[in-house]
Amino acid sequence: MINFQTSPDHYRHWKLQVSGSVATLSMDVQEDETLAEGYKLKLNSYDLGVDIELADAVQRLRFEHPEVRAVVITSLKPRIFCAGANIYMLGTSSHTFKVNFCKFTNETRCAIEDDSRHSGRRYIAALNGTASGGGYELAIACDEIYLVDDGNSAVSLPEVPLLGVLPGTGGLTRLVDKRKVRRDRADVFSTLAEGLKGKRAKEWGLIDDSFPTSKFQDSVNARVQEAVRISTPKAPGIKLNPLKVEESDDSRNYKYVKLNLEREQRYADLTIHGPGATPPTRLEEIEKLGDAYWPLRAYRELDDALLHLRVNEPLIGLVCLHTEGNAADVLAVDTTLANNRDHWLVREILAHMARVLRRLDLTAKSFFALVEPGSCFAGNLLELLLASDRSYMLNSPDAAQASVYVSALNGGELPMSNGLTRLLSRFLANPESVDEVLQHRGPLTTEEAERAGLITFAPDDLDWEDEIRVAIEERTSLSPDALTGMEASLRFAGPETMETKIYGRLTAWQNWIFQRPNAVGEKGALTNYGKPTQAQFDYKRT
Amino acid sequence: MINFQTSPDHYRHWKLQVSGSVATLSMDVQEDETLAEGYKLKLNSYDLGVDIELADAVQRLRFEHPEVRAVVITSLKPRIFCAGANIYMLGTSSHTFKVNFCKFTNETRCAIEDDSRHSGRRYIAALNGTASGGGYELAIACDEIYLVDDGNSAVSLPEVPLLGVLPGTGGLTRLVDKRKVRRDRADVFSTLAEGLKGKRAKEWGLIDDSFPTSKFQDSVNARVQEAVRISTPKAPGIKLNPLKVEESDDSRNYKYVKLNLEREQRYADLTIHGPGATPPTRLEEIEKLGDAYWPLRAYRELDDALLHLRVNEPLIGLVCLHTEGNAADVLAVDTTLANNRDHWLVREILAHMARVLRRLDLTAKSFFALVEPGSCFAGNLLELLLASDRSYMLNSPDAAQASVYVSALNGGELPMSNGLTRLLSRFLANPESVDEVLQHRGPLTTEEAERAGLITFAPDDLDWEDEIRVAIEERTSLSPDALTGMEASLRFAGPETMETKIYGRLTAWQNWIFQRPNAVGEKGALTNYGKPTQAQFDYKRT
Secondary structure, three states, X not given: OOOOOOOHHHOOOEEEEXXXXXXXXXXXXXXXXXXXXXXXXXXXXXXXXXHHHHHXXXXXXHHHOOOXXXXXXXXXXXXXXXXXXXXXXXXXXXXXXXXXXXXXXXXXXXXXXXXXXXXXXXXXXXXOEEEEOHHHHHHHOOOEEEEEEOOOOOEEOOHHHHHOOOOOOOHHHHHHHHOOOOHHHXXXXXXXXXXXXXXXXXXXXXXXXXXXXXXXXXXXXXXXXHHOOOOOOOOOOOOOOOOOOEEEOOEEEOOOEEEEEEOOOOEEEEEEEOOOXXXXXXXXXXXXXXXHOHHHHHHHHHHHHHHHHHHHOOOOOEEEEEEEOOHHHHHHHHHHHHHOOOOHHHHHHHHHHHHHHHHHHOOOOEEEEEEOOOOOEEHHHHHHHHHOOEEEXXXXXXXXXXXXXXXXXXXOOOOOOOOOOHHHHHOOOOOHXXXXXXXXXXXXXXXXXHHXXXXXXXXXXXXXXXXXXHHHHHHHHOOHHXXXXXXXXXXXXXXXXXXXXXXXXXXXXXHHHOOOHHHHOOOOHHHHOOOOOOOOOOOOOO | XXXXXXXXXXXXXXXXXXXXXXXXXXXXXXXOOOOOOOXXXXXXXXXXXXXXXXXHHHHHHHHHOOOOOEEEEXXXXXXXXXXXXXXXXXXXXXXXXXXXXXXHHHXXXXXXXXXXXXXXXXXXXXXXXXXXXXXXXXXXXXXXXXXXXXXXXXXXXXXXXXXXXXXOOXXXXXXXXXXXXXXXXXXXXXXXXXXXXXXXXXXOOOOOEXXXXXXXXXXXXXXXXXXXXXXXXXXXXXXXXXXXXXXXOOEEEOOXXXXXXXXXXXEEEEEEEOOOOOOOOOHHHHHHHHHHOHXXXXXXXHHHHHHHHHHHOOOOOEEEXXXXXXXXXXXXXHHHHHHOOOOHHHHHHHHHHHHHHHHHHOOOOEEEEEEOOOOOEEHHHHHHHHHOOEEEEOEOOOOOOOEEEOOHHHHOOOOOOOOOOHHHHHOOOOOHHHHHHHHOOOOEEHHHHHHOOOOOEOOEHHHHHHHHHHHXXXXXXXXXXXXXXXXXXHOOXXXXXHHHHHHHHHHHHHHHHOOOHHHHOOOOHHHHOOOOOOOOOOOXXX
16 A cells, blocks of 8 residues: 655655755655565656655645745756656556556646745756656756756656657646747657757756856855745744544544545545534634644645545545535634635645645546535535535435535635636636625525536435435446546636646546557567567557 | 548538528438448448548538528438447547547537638537437537427437447537536536436537427527528639549649658658749639639648548658748738638638648647758748648758748738647747747748747758758657657647647547547447447546
């Protein structure tokens, strides 16, 4: 089982060093410390374990070190920054694992950009040696890229010429859409196994500058000092403690999140509990609570549960989302967050919630939201319902009623990858509905929620159990691949962003190529990499 | 060999009837008239041959019947509008063919939308029976959809539940992005094999209205009369005659377009010749020339050559684009077209050129433009260079010089699928360069073109031959699949449209699913459709 929790004390491949307003993240991959057998992580190449540490470091900086304004990403290995994803690891992994690996590493790079955009931390890639493949893709996720000019070091995307696959971590999209490299130059660069060095790399916009070895450190430092000139009030930060989780064969229980697996039927029940006690309203109380504060803790738990489901439970095809608790408490949290959205910690908490919800949007499993009496699909938790492929709400006018609630957070703090709120994405046909829904105060009954377009089906008491059972059975009987493609197509209507391009277009092409015989067949390029045998292609163009 | 040329006299599956300002396109597929062996086109299901006729009809209407303002698409079969792409044809086709088949049918549907958008013809789908799968996808490409309410007829996308693949012709994207169906409803609809009938289909926005059988014809007619109320001056139209082509084993020569295949090296030389004589400047002359007018004829020939390369020459991986002729003549054509862009025929010619260039953008082969003395990469033909993955321009300051030229048409009349001009897509990093280039008068020498960012490489006389030879060898040695994915990613930077979503995101997912064992494996759903055996899935979610 792959564990997504770690902390700097446990890092094996990265060193995180914080000095005043500058953090340095140094890659020093230990070649034998792999997640699986059968490969060595030479030349700072990485597997999922290396990236889990990087993701943790980026997250931790935001909460534990708000004083940091610039993050330098560099390597402790001489002459090599990073050789990208380990080819032998890819060659020996299942298709499912490869796809999930790429998705996670994409999310880590998007998290770097999210930090830069929302919290203004400047990421500086200090390439003290060659950055190839995923190594250059990590650099290109940073705000600035500096390459040592030692006559040898280059940046490259050798996947197409050497491996017959695509750069899997957003490289092609970021080349033309982020760095806006001219497409013909991007074409040349992406087919050039050896890549480009300092002068031409700069001229083509692949890096921001290059410096001779003797001046590299000083030049990067000067750039870092520039980036941290805008000083910010020093805040102490809060500690992200390890999540506590009780595991059994078919369950995973955190404090606020409970996951129950119905393996035979290939679905899971995932329940998020509300705060459970009156949540604090003052910033000092929140800072004191730190990572015990409900919206941070609950969403960290949800994040871990989603990652667990993705990687460790591939046979679970459907997740039924439930909530339990007092809607008023959830709404009180939202009010506090909305009122203090300019405070650094609240901003980080909101950005984290948004990232976790996007992780859900991008999870290749079906989600059904089930709204029953006692649930609290309110405000931020209503986003779970809006993120679901469908929602079912019990219609029981005579007994205890189910309700859903809207809060200010549904109006913009928790955007999807396409840049829109989930409400706007839902009501593209009638955007005026968004305002109507947002202006609603108090509970929406089943009838009101249905009229407002928030739920898909509203079975009554008599039908509820049967209808849900049949819906689950039907969903889990369908082709898992067709569902993945269908959901990826239906979840992101409206505008596209670099992020949706990466997860939608690029990922789909990569998935395609990752199972083509020309890549993974007996004679494929990925299979034969590093072997005395040569790849042999079926040259039919598709 | 598949022939893409046809005309109404030769249609086997469609009837095209024009009466005043209304055209009726009736589908009546002959089940034995298939393009290949092994399947029957029952229930108005289609193969590529059926769609070639539809594409011809849509194109022909624009040129031959400018008086038509509304096009009714319906069926001559009782109780069935269209059952979509033939499953047995898909089941017995190669992956490469399936992908190219879907691309062409997508282009035909986009051509319908292009006609509606640019020439204002209203497309009305009169569903006199069930429209399932590709049948509903054809309807959703129309402006309006009316369904007979006979207690039986439905619209449906049964691909996911029945076949384990995606609707392959833009259906999912158009559901949520064109008709803006709520995503949870789109989810339900796309997993419901039997689809939805009149009332709910209308409520969910899948159709515009439904009428009982007895009133169906009258109600549709009333809608058609509404659509044609805005009368336009009657123009006589021009005839699209069959293209003449001389074929040999390794060449295909039209009047203005010559295609030479280097099969051993897996590349082709494609040369477009300029007008060859001083082109006309007056509208009457152009109308009189009709389809002999250079920009129409040359681009029709180019279109046919591209389709031929795609479907009949899958092993050709690279196309070297050449032009030959007098740049002044090409520029004179552009001036005439730009000055008369509001005239119906000129508008149609420009829209056609734009569609052909987009066909090139979307062709899964590499394109290199080669600029030498005697070439005429000028104005509209410069778009070929801008559409190429790379361009090489001979640098021979002492001898006859190569030049390229810009015209008004490069400024907006020939947009890519992403809605931008190719110049804007090229210069996303420095959009001010676009204006600079557009303002340039006269020839751009190699040096000037290189400085302006128009070309990739400028080898001199001594290096030219070797450099081109090596570039061709290198390109054609790479994995054809990796190149397809890379080119699809690099060609469309910048904004996304419904069209780029369909060709980029949806197509890539479809391609992926089209080779998953769950679809096409021995136990896959597509393989087992209509057989007594049942599909068996590997339920791992990817």
